Amino acid sequence: MASRGERCSGCGRQLVIPSGAKFIRCGTCQTVTRVRPFERWGPAYDSNIRPAAGGFMNSNRPGLVNNRPIVPPKYNNNGFNNPPRPAQYAEPPLRPALPPPPVHGRKRALLCGVNYHQKSYRLKGSVNDVKCMKYLLVERLGFPIDCILTLTDEESNPLRIPTKKNIRLAMRWLVQGCQSGDSLVFHFSGHGSRQRDYNNDEVDGYDETLCPLDYETEGSIIDDEINGTIVRPLTHGVKLHAIVDACHSGTILDLPFVCRMNREGYYRWEDQRLPTACYKGTSGGLALSITACDDHETSSDTTVKQLSTGAMTFSFIKAMEDEPVGLTYGRLLNAMRHSIRQAKAGIRLDGPIANLVNKTVFKSDSSQEPQLSSSEKFDIYSNQVVM
Incomplete structure (x- = not known):
């Protein structure tokens, strides 16, 4: 009688299943496992069956189809193999909605x-x-x-x-x-x-x-x-x-x-x-x-020659450039407010940031x-x- 292997749905132990059996009890954990239909395995999974000459299998060695090894099916918790999903239902690979820089550093x-x-x-x-x-x-x-x-x-x-x-x-x-x-x-x-x-x-x-x-x-x-x-x-x-x-x-x-x-x-x-x-x-x-x-x-906005900038952003950068060491929040806020108040008359810019805008004057009609x-x-x- 032909036989094949089946894993216990309880402990996972390999059980020998006689052909035609629908259920089998594990001798170790006593779990009753439902046996999958014999024909789903195909002849290559039965160690006692050899393919006929000239059939769809061009090898007489068990476990091979077209000279390629058969990959055993995957099992879920109930012992049944999971059939592959149709291609149209395949989940796309996960990727972040936004590819930001790597999260590292201080x-x-x-x-x-x-x-x-x-x-x-x-x-x-x-x-x-x-x-x-x-x-x-x-x-x-x-x-x-x-x-x-x-x-x-x-x-x-x-x-x-x-x-x-x-x-x-x-x-x-x-x-x-x-x-x-x-x-x-x-x-x-x-x-x-x-x-x-x-x-x-x-x-x-x-x-x-x-x-x-x-x-x-x-x-x-x-x-x-x-x-x-x-x-x-x-x-x-x-x-x-x-x-x-x-x-x-x-x-x-x-x-x-x-x-x-x-x-x-x-x-x-x-x-x-x-x-x-x-x-x-x-x-x-x-x-x-x-x-x-x-x-x-x-x-x-303000205008620095041909370059437009926000009045607040530029006054913030200017204050940070003017006093790079020891600047307090009070001095920063006062410096920014002073710069914007003087913007109507024009402010002469100096320092590395000013070099980006040709060291000129920016003007604004803002009273913010x-x-x-x-x-x-x-x-x-x-x-x-x-x-």
Whole structure:
């Protein structure tokens, strides 16, 4: 009588199955295993059967079909082989929706610049802001170039275009696996807006928003989402600097404290927390936001000869260049505000960043006031800017 092997569905032990048997009990674990139909195996799996001469098998050796070894079928937990899926149902290989730089190192940055080409509300300086910011981070602050992810509407890679989906994915990448000692930077240059607050967690009754390239069809990114994505995941010892050059951006990260400073440099921390609102702080880390203007203000481009830039971004870079060592947050904020106030008359630029724009004058008709907010209070004239 012909026989063949079958694995026990309980312990996996090889059992000898007589031809025609439908069930068999394992002598070791006493599990009853259902026997697969004998004909599914074919003659090559039966050690007592030889193929007929001239048949579809051109070898008389058992276990070979057309002189090729037969690959045993795979088993699931019930002992049955899994038939292959039809080709049309095959799952595509897994790949990330966005191919960002490798997640490694202690410094990481996400830079987004949106010019909104061919739109009536197009900007001129946002992409240039990203280029200048990248230069500052790499050449002056020691950020590895492969740890900087840039999204602009001049990129050829569709996954590097600053759409709402791509910006969301990139923000998750920025904080992925962050650990103590990490320094993260989020920079956005483009349009900002505000909308009615529907969950009653804003002091002024409005949510601030960033406008991605496709915001007309996909919607804006509101401050609640930005806070939940790049603020709350920050663990102990992680520091995030958000530099946002957009209108209505004062509390774009929804941080608990806003620094209110007058023109003489005196400041106080204003608590933005509401008893009815959810927690807006970090998971132990520090988040700092330097923005172009207050929530009710607008920001503008500037012109540096033939190169357009955002007023806030350029004043930030200029302040960092003018005082590369020992710069405090108070001195940074005052320097930025002074630069923008003097922009109507023109500002003479010096230093490596200015060399990118031929060491000339940039002008602006903006009266915006850069803002500072934080996840915790501190002395802005004692704490130095460390990125």
